[in-house]
Amino acid sequence: MDDVILLAHGSGGRLSHDLVQKKLLPSLSNIMLSKLDDSAVFDASGRLAFTTDSYVVNPIFFPGGDIGRLAVCGTVNDLSMSGARPLYLSLSLIIEEGFSVSELERIVGSVKAAAEEAEVEIIAGDTKVVHHGQADRLFVNTSGIGIVAPGTDISGANARGGDKVILSGTIGDHGIAIVSQREGLKFSVAVESDCAPLSKLVAGMLEASHNIRCLRDPTRGGLATTLNELAGQSDVGIVIEEERIPVQSSVRAACEMLGFDPLYVANEGKLVAIVDADDAEKVLAEMRRNVYGGDAAIIGEVTESHRGTVLMRTKLGSSRLVDMLSGELLPRIC
Amino acid sequence: MDDVILLAHGSGGRLSHDLVQKKLLPSLSNIMLSKLDDSAVFDASGRLAFTTDSYVVNPIFFPGGDIGRLAVCGTVNDLSMSGARPLYLSLSLIIEEGFSVSELERIVGSVKAAAEEAEVEIIAGDTKVVHHGQADRLFVNTSGIGIVAPGTDISGANARGGDKVILSGTIGDHGIAIVSQREGLKFSVAVESDCAPLSKLVAGMLEASHNIRCLRDPTRGGLATTLNELAGQSDVGIVIEEERIPVQSSVRAACEMLGFDPLYVANEGKLVAIVDADDAEKVLAEMRRNVYGGDAAIIGEVTESHRGTVLMRTKLGSSRLVDMLSGELLPRIC
Secondary structure (H helix, E strand, O other): OOOEOOHHHHOOOHHHHHHHHHHHHHHHOOHHHHOOOOOEEEEEEEEEEEEEEEEOOOOOEEOOEEHHHHHHHHHHHHHHOOOEEEEEEEEEEEEEOOOEHHHHHHHHHHHHHHHHHHOOEEEEEEEEEEOOOOEOOEEEEEEEEEEEOOOOOOOOOOOOOOOEEEEOOOOOHHHHHHHHHHHOOOOOOOOOOOOOOOHHHHHHHHHHOOOEEEEEOOOOOHHHHHHHHHHHHHOOEEEEEHHHOOOOHHHHHHHHHHOOOHHHOOOOOOOEEEEOHHHHHHHHHHHHOOOOOOOOEEEEEEEOOOOOOEEEEOOOOOEEEEOOOOOOOOOOOO | OOOEOOHHHHOOOHHHHHHHHHHHHHHHOOHHHHOOOOOEEEEEEEEEEEEEEEEOOOOOEEOOEEHHHHHHHHHHHHHHOOOEEEEEEEEEEEEEOOOEHHHHHHHHHHHHHHHHHHOOEEEEEEEEEEOOOOEOOEEEEEEEEEEEOOOOOOOOOOOOOOOEEEEOOOOOHHHHHHHHHHHOOOOOOOOOOOOOOOHHHHHHHHHHOOOEEEEEOOOOOHHHHHHHHHHHHHOOEEEEEHHHOOOOHHHHHHHHHHOOOHHHOOOOOOOEEEEOHHHHHHHHHHHHOOOOOOOOEEEEEEEOOOOOOEEEEOOOOOEEEOOOOOOOOOOOOO
């Protein structure tokens, strides 16, 4: 019990109860979770947002975070990207037999810290254990519920010609942090994952403007894939300026070495906002006041031509089509 | 694309979109899911229930169901056990590279059918792919949201001395169906999983009586573990009568052969209700009218003595302590 996870920790019996009571609840305890009923019950009224994500990131500990922080931030961010204020998360663990109990406690500690930062509560949970070799260490699912304020209408389908495209900061940090940890690469300046909860950044933006059309976090598939999704959902064109897209020099160097295009590398603490042109500067100024928006920049605009596609004006002055990611760049990035 | 799942199906890029658009959405399509935003948004008002479960059952196809039906029923039942009417589910898949696309479609078909039976909608989803050998075929997470009617107060902590304990039907069917499929055992009468959504059964019960104290589905750990949980949460004793507990003869025979006690074998379509004695017969009669409650029986009662423990009066007339499951009986049963 004190060392590694056993199959019996997933039995639903005595050892499962001990694991939950002694190792998980002390970190996560709140009134609803502690009741240990089959569901958590809470009061709500209004428009609610609901989302789910499973996290299979490898390695589970990486520079700038771990699977626990990622699982909270990823789901908090999905709620935020719908314009919701995140309220409640569930936490479901699939653990490989033999996994270290102390590592599990460390990850649950990260869950707790990230949840506190994002001001969400973990109110429902589940633990399963599979035989050694039937899962890779630990997979985590979080689902989340948030509340959307009246009048907020954010959707990938809302972009209009003339809108501005804002990016909240540098791209590629998460993907490069993961691949460098996985492959044991050393760079002169270490790259850390940007894994962060963007709920407060979004709250400030929504307060600054009622004319934010779309919000999306460029995770798997990177900025290029996210922009293509938005162009497709809204049936608009998008033009971005290469020189306006912030990329850390260490990330750029790593991408060159590895043959990656930063446009396709995953982020876990960035967002793309499509905003009415009249409000873009106001929203940008507000974003830059937040710790997770200091490098925010207007990187392009929405057009009514070349609908469904994304063009980039390169530093050399030419234009090129930026397609959605095809194939797989970095498996198990999140 | 047409044969097996590739890592690129989990990339977040083109192949991920194709998989979702062509293979998953056609089965599950509804307005919220089809928008493909980061969260689904819906209106709600009142007391909401929220729950999560990951499903790692092995094998993924078994007599009476598959992992898709199980993942819907299990989460629908967790909501129902809080007295909630289930409304919305999320569906998150962790798929092993090389998994058959046609098997995936079959499982998504089961998800759809079970969701229709339970009258819930799948409104949020996620798909991850891990390398061959890093997961065992397919793991599924469903989280769910339901609404609790005003005045309903169901909790494992609500049992009182004198209450009656009602069981909705035969025990052990799911566990024996799984183990027989897994081990290639043949019985003279095949055992099928009882995997079923109990939402309508519970709705009828709640209509019949305002004095239902506790509801719980005896899944992992079986009836014995569930009764111990309820005795512990409510700080009461529970006494059950062995001869009143319905067990199919084929399940009993299989348990004898395998050395299992049916009290500890998992169920996926059964519930335990603790009900005020005055309403017990009325609730029982209502349960028997439902297809999933035909064999319902009053199996015992709640006492104010021997708090926190469960006693069973055996067919031989003696009494024995029925403890929570210790160790692991059947790994990956759900």
